């Protein structure tokens with residue numbers, strides 16, 4: 001292991017770091033305009049319909065996936081799995097064989113290292129978006145990275161499940177232009193059924209971010225048999241209406257089973273007519289930017 005790799009090990013001190021799952025240089029679906037999207041590993045929610053379940057758990061470096069990597073992109077060194085991005089052919093065999101629901105295709109990176117990769121894209125992007133997993137689990141990294149991005153004149157967005165108390169984190173909010181917020185269900189009971197977690201903070205964040213006008217987008221994945229979708233749409237729209245955020249984009253997302261864990265694949269996708277009906281309800285509140293995807 002090189003000195004640089006040792007310095008990046010968790011607990012080694014130095015600058016904050018995050019486990020980076022992937023960096024997409026150019027994305028036009030992670031916020032307005034062309035952006036570099038950074039995906040961080042690990043999520044505190046356990047959504048039944050998660051289509052990237054390998055991003056939920058943190059790798060425990062057991063090494064079980066290494067023999068399945070035929071191109072030799074994985075190895076074990078000093079008890080930790082090493083990932084060589086140059087050898088990887090993206091066959092996904094590693095995380096399909098991970099008994100812990102994780103992925104070895106990650107890198108421990110500091111804000112400066114991620115910014116070095118973003119800098120190559122500067123002429124072509126207007127901002128960065130940090131997603132996950134749940135990016136706010138890496139709060140100190142976020143403050144560092146978004147500060148560097150702002151210094152380059154880039155816009156800064158977070159994609160969050162709403163489990164971080166943004167109202168109590170002025171340092172993070174000062175370098176965040178906006179949060180694209182998932183509202184997965186409205187009642188606590190429904191939210192627990194979808195994610196395994198209570199949603200008091202999600203609801204608090206929805207209103208608080210709306211009041212700060214730092215809420216460019218809200219998303220709800222529609223799964224009629226799992227939670228009360230109409231109630232969720234109506235309550236989101238009420239908050240946007242009450243806070244004067246009628247131009248916030250509301251994405252009504254069709255649940256699709258691709259990538260979903262076998263145990264949850266039985267969930268049914270909604271009919272187009274149902275998605276249109278929910279979008280119509282949202283537009284009825286005066287929302288100007290309702291999209292079905």
Ligand code: SF4
Nearest residue numbers: 059062063065098104
């Ligand atoms: S990705 Fe999974 S199988 Fe591979 S080392 Fe990490 S925990 Fe073990």
Ligand code: SF4
Nearest residue numbers: 069088089091092094
């Ligand atoms: S996706 Fe995983 S198994 Fe496939 S080449 Fe990359 S690291 Fe190896």
